[in-house]
Amino acid sequence: MEIHPKITPIYQTSVFKFDDLNELEQYFGEPGSRYMYSRNGNPNSDELAAAVNRLEGGAGAIATGSGMAAIFAALLAFCQAGDHVLCAADIYGGSSSLLNAELSRMGITVTYVPFEKLYDVGQYVQPTTRVMLAETLSNPLLRVADLRRLATECHEHKLKLVVDNTFASPILTQPIGLGADITLHSVTKYISGHSDVTAGVVVAADAEVAARLKQIGVVYGLTLSPMESWLAVRGLKTLRLRMREHSHNALAIAQFLQQHPAVRAVYYPGLADHLQHALAQEQGGGLFGGMMSIKLADDPEVVNRFMQRCQRWPFAPSLAGVDSSLSYPLGTSHRYLTPEQQEELGISVGVIRLSIGIEPVEELIADLKQALES
Known part of the structure; x- marks a missing residue:
């Protein structure tokens, strides 16, 4: 009896069988013709990588065990010992920790570029500079990078542009179409979308770079498990619908918070007075995503009371699930930056x-209103 499932089954196996030596030679002689070992490739992880690759308009992609693994693979695709990386100062704390604490041990150095200098990086470029790492929407203050302009600036200096597109998702922005050489995601966030998966994906604009990413994934053992891949693919199928709702809700909430006397600032690119509002509207196709930051009084007790009174906003140091949550950058994602x-x-x-x-x-x-009125 032939079986034709509508949904790809979960290939929960570490290894695949061969009938004879001919099939083994086929595996090595015709890459992609069959599977051997799930670290080298699995139908579920390949399905996820291919789906995100299509959304991003890339030449190839890999799925990884986390967003951090995706950042690591993207940087190694272009860098080796002795090389230098430029990194936007407005970056996820985990990215800076990777660069400062681990890649530095491999002989890869980093210079951080202030947001206002991103499009004039000549003074930061060294003979060994290879890459610029930036985010579409910065974490946590939602500054918006002009990716087309940034790609032009990078390529003028013979640099590769790597863009973390996690906050935007491919529904808002496709960095490769704007000139980026690699785009990456923490699949844990919007792509999976249900706070039940830890995963990443890296998409390359060039087929040779995609092949290099594949090699890095296999040799370093970054490959995503079949079950996580299957869950992420299931989440991805509703990404377009979810991003519309995230964006709709976020704009209404930002407008409410902007008028509340207890809120000193709202950082959301959908607001007309956001410094990069027009750019965000252009790059996001009229959607602005579901992430924002707010500023209350710089008083731990005020912050604590707000968090304790929130009923619909659990304090959970992650983001982008279908259920709302809040986080505290100073104590979590950006904890290890210097006070300066x-x-x-x-x-x-x-x-x-x-x-x-x-x-x-x-x-x-309604929940934010009662929490703020404490």
């Missing part, structure tokens, strides 16, 4: 990051 770096980036005691879910927006606003 935190101050330069505007990450103060009162800054709280909100991940807006897809619940009824009236309920979310």
